[in-house]
Amino acid sequence: MSGAGTLPFGLPPVSLGTWQLRGREASRAVQQALALGYRCVDTATGYDNEQDVGAGIRASGVERDDLLIVTKFPEEDAGRERETLLRSLDLLGVDHLDLWLIHGPLDPDGSLAVWERFVDAREAGLVRAIGVSNFRPAQVDDLVARSGVTPSVNQVAFGPRWFDPALLRHHAALGVAVQGHSPFSENDLGHPVLKAVAGHRGRGVHQILLRWHLEHGVPAVAKAASPAHLTANLTAGEFALTSAEVAAIDRIADDAWTGAAP
Known part of the structure; x- marks a missing residue:
């Protein structure tokens, strides 16, 4: 068994997350997002909204x-x-997934057993x-x-609160793409550094967080x-941060930065 x-x-700069969105709200959000230009929609079996997401995709x-x-497979x-995969495909109304993720790690033997079934699903053409x-x-x-098979993606919380350059270096060496989830819920939107950079740029804090990921x-x-x-989330690709602004946000993780943005 082998594979890089x-x-x-390619993953787009910003994908639509659907955590906590259900029913008509989820379907409407997906449909509106796709109309605006989003082309990647992220859900999970555990979100209990795959059918709603699928309805939004079809309506778009x-x-x-x-x-x-x-979508993501619940480790439990x-x-x-x-x-579980076949049910996800049925609820979403598609015949394959573009990306299937293990939602969280198990013990080493457990993760390996799940991963081997993931490899089987990819080889069967059910996931790309x-x-x-x-x-x-x-x-x-x-x-x-x-396993001899490298994950294509590791989706992690990578906001300033969890900034981990060592993880980036490690994954780059393996050829694993890092995708950041929960950029808003996992970070302090009222942090003075983020607010200062946002004010300086004339942008919202949400946009600054997304731009920082892209930097x-x-x-x-x-x-x-x-x-x-x-x-607003889609505009993260329309501007850049200075290296000093990026470094200031980087330091949020260890609370070393307490001043205003440069």
């Missing part, structure tokens, strides 16, 4: 081949991988790429060493429901 972690497609009228659809369902979420570098190393080469999954918020 290279994705067969966007061709399936133009979309990246991502270990042993029911194929059953497979990856993990919330795995630490040592857990990725163990999975690769024992580190990390695409983000950002939840939004309103058209205004959806639109």
